[in-house]
Amino acid sequence: MEEREASIRLGASVDGLSHLAPEVSARTLLSTAQKKVLLGLLGALIVLLLLATNTTLIVLMAMVIFSYLASVAFRVYLFILSARRSSVEIVDDRIAAGVPADELPIYTVLIPAYREPHVIDELIDKIARFDYPTEKLDVKILVEADDTETLEVLAAREPAEQFEVVIVPVAEPRTKPKALNFGLTLARGQLVAVYDVEDDPDPLQLRRAAVAMSSLGPDVGCLQAKLTYHNQMQNIITKWFTIDYLMWFSFFLPGLGALKTLVPLGGTSNHFRTEVLRAMGAWDPYNVTEDADLGVRMYREGYVVKVLESLTYEEANSDFVNWVRQRSRWYKGYVQSLFVHLRSPIELYREIGPIKMGHMIMFVGGTPFLALANPIFWFLTFLWVLVGPGPLQSIFPAPVYYAGLICFALGNFSIYYISVASCRIAGRRELFLSSLLIPAYWVMMSIAAVKAFWQLIFTPTFWEKTVHGLHLQGNLQVSPAAAVAEGQSGPREAVGFRQDESGPSGSSSE
Numbered sequence: 001m002e003e004r005e006a007s008i009r010l011g012a013s014v015d016g017l018s019h020l021a022p023e024v025s026a027r028t029l030l031s032t033a034q035k036k037v038l039l040g041l042l043g044a045l046i047v048l049l050l051l052a053t054n055t056t057l058i059v060l061m062a063m064v065i066f067s068y069l070a071s072v073a074f075r076v077y078l079f080i081l082s083a084r085r086s087s088v089e090i091v092d093d094r095i096a097a098g099v100p101a102d103e104l105p106i107y108t109v110l111i112p113a114y115r116e117p118h119v120i121d122e123l124i125d126k127i128a129r130f131d132y133p134t135e136k137l138d139v140k141i142l143v144e145a146d147d148t149e150t151l152e153v154l155a156a157r158e159p160a161e162q163f164e165v166v167i168v169p170v171a172e173p174r175t176k177p178k179a180l181n182f183g184l185t186l187a188r189g190q191l192v193a194v195y196d197v198e199d200d201p202d203p204l205q206l207r208r209a210a211v212a213m214s215s216l217g218p219d220v221g222c223l224q225a226k227l228t229y230h231n232q233m234q235n236i237i238t239k240w241f242t243i244d245y246l247m248w249f250s251f252f253l254p255g256l257g258a259l260k261t262l263v264p265l266g267g268t269s270n271h272f273r274t275e276v277l278r279a280m281g282a283w284d285p286y287n288v289t290e291d292a293d294l295g296v297r298m299y300r301e302g303y304v305v306k307v308l309e310s311l312t313y314e315e316a317n318s319d320f321v322n323w324v325r326q327r328s329r330w331y332k333g334y335v336q337s338l339f340v341h342l343r344s345p346i347e348l349y350r351e352i353g354p355i356k357m358g359h360m361i362m363f364v365g366g367t368p369f370l371a372l373a374n375p376i377f378w379f380l381t382f383l384w385v386l387v388g389p390g391p392l393q394s395i396f397p398a399p400v401y402y403a404g405l406i407c408f409a410l411g412n413f414s415i416y417y418i419s420v421a422s423c424r425i426a427g428r429r430e431l432f433l434s435s436l437l438i439p440a441y442w443v444m445m446s447i448a449a450v451k452a453f454w455q456l457i458f459t460p461t462f463w464e465k466t467v468h469g470l471h472l473q474g475n476l477q478v479s480p481a482a483a484v485a486e487g488q489s490g491p492r493e494a495v496g497f498r499q500d501e502s503g504p505s506g507s508s509s510e
Contacts, residue, residue: 006169014173016281026284058400067366069406075415112142112180112197139162168183175288201225205225226308238316238317239431242428243423265294266291287333288330300348332453335456341360372449380401380405
């Protein structure tokens with residue numbers, strides 16, 4: 001690729017959305033109007049605290065309690081709804097495998113890879129297991145030019161027609177969505193799929209998505225496949241993480257689909273109509289949860305996201321510090337997305353209506369809020385146990401204080417029940433004991449939420465790299481999905497790449 005062409009593609013990747021639709025770009029976190037409103041509210045709060053401390057604290061606590069209960073109740077409703085009414089797109093194996101090659105669309109697969117020399121070989125072999133015609137596959141591995149270790153591993157493999165290494169030119173921000181945008185400018189497919197470097201997708205997933213897309217209307221812009229983990233039994237953190245994903249992809253997202261409301265996408269196993277993606281300005285390179293943001297933007301543009309019944313196995317984070325880095329980025333991105341889409345609340349109200357607007361606030365905003373608010377109710381409850389209600393009643397009257405206790409008891413019990421019930425409904429008996437201990441996982445979530453809000457103030461677009469391959473440390477060999485689904489597929493020949501040299505890179509993967 002010529003330097004001038006690469007520069008043009010890079011410009012589109014970095015500035016495309018901010019030029020096309022600046023009102024929904026996180027390039028600037030807060031609009032001028034939002035800054036004025038927040039500063040005004042902060043000033044008013046300080047004045048009220050000085051003039052009427054007790055009353056102001058009571059009102060603040062009442063607002064927190066209401067928001068907390070609304071967010072929890074919405075999740076319980078989604079769980080019940082998804083358990084009663086399936087909204088998942090199911091494509092039978094026989095139907096998916098039976099479509100003739102000439103009837104299948106060209107499929108572009110985008111895989112950002114940053115500092116992944118230890119797992120890139122494994123990824124190549126997993127992608128080679130796809131049951132999809134080679135001549136219809138357009139697989140692009142997006143790598144930074146200064147990532148010499150990963151590039152050396154890729155260069156050692158023999159070329160293969162369906163694979164291509166794309167080196168993205170250097171530029172800020174150094175984020176995964178910037179790399180995806182660059183890859184999209186080179187995409188040849190009518191459909192585009194996104195995978196992370198540690199993924200092990202269902203070999204029929206592309207066929208299932210292609211069949212589903214052909215039968216659904218043009219208003220369906222994306223299919224989100226379900227995610228789970230191949231190293232779920234590695235330690236207690238991976239077990240909790242698996243339960244977390246089980247609730248998210250098997251109950252919460254299908255519940256949102258059943259409500260026909262906005263669906264925040266997961267960061268991988270998304271299947272898009274290419275024309276829809278390009279028309280919307282693709283991913284926001286300044287949003288650190290570009291996936292969730294894109295799901296909201298698609299809904300605002302009139303497109304539907306549906307959940308596809310097809311599993312992709314990922315690597316669950318097994319290290320506490322690495323987990324906090326990843327989860328804090330997710331929470332930070334959800335708050336980013338909330339601020340971005342509430343820049344013009346009247347316009348948002350007109351586009352999606354009050355009910356769907358409430359769904360966005362309770363789910364996108366409620367996800368980090370619940371993790372941040374939990375310690376408040378834990379503290380108040382433990383303080384009541386230690387010193388009794390007397391000192392607290394001087395600040396909070398009984399109705400407000402006991403409502404806070406109800407939040408702690410009812411709210412936490414509801415999520416606790418959903419966690420245990422998810423394992424039972426899904427038939428995951430091996431996770432049942434871990435689900436009983438999941439309140440400890442909530443403490444981890446709260447730590448990540450505090451870090452997320454701190455970073456939101458000082459480093460809003462900083463992308464913390466998640467280390468992959470931890471399941472291989474200490475000679476621990478964890479079987480991927482192919483080993484779980486015994487007999488599904490055997491070993492494949494090594495697959496290599498052709499390389500598209502675009503100059504030095506500045507992209508980043510998870």
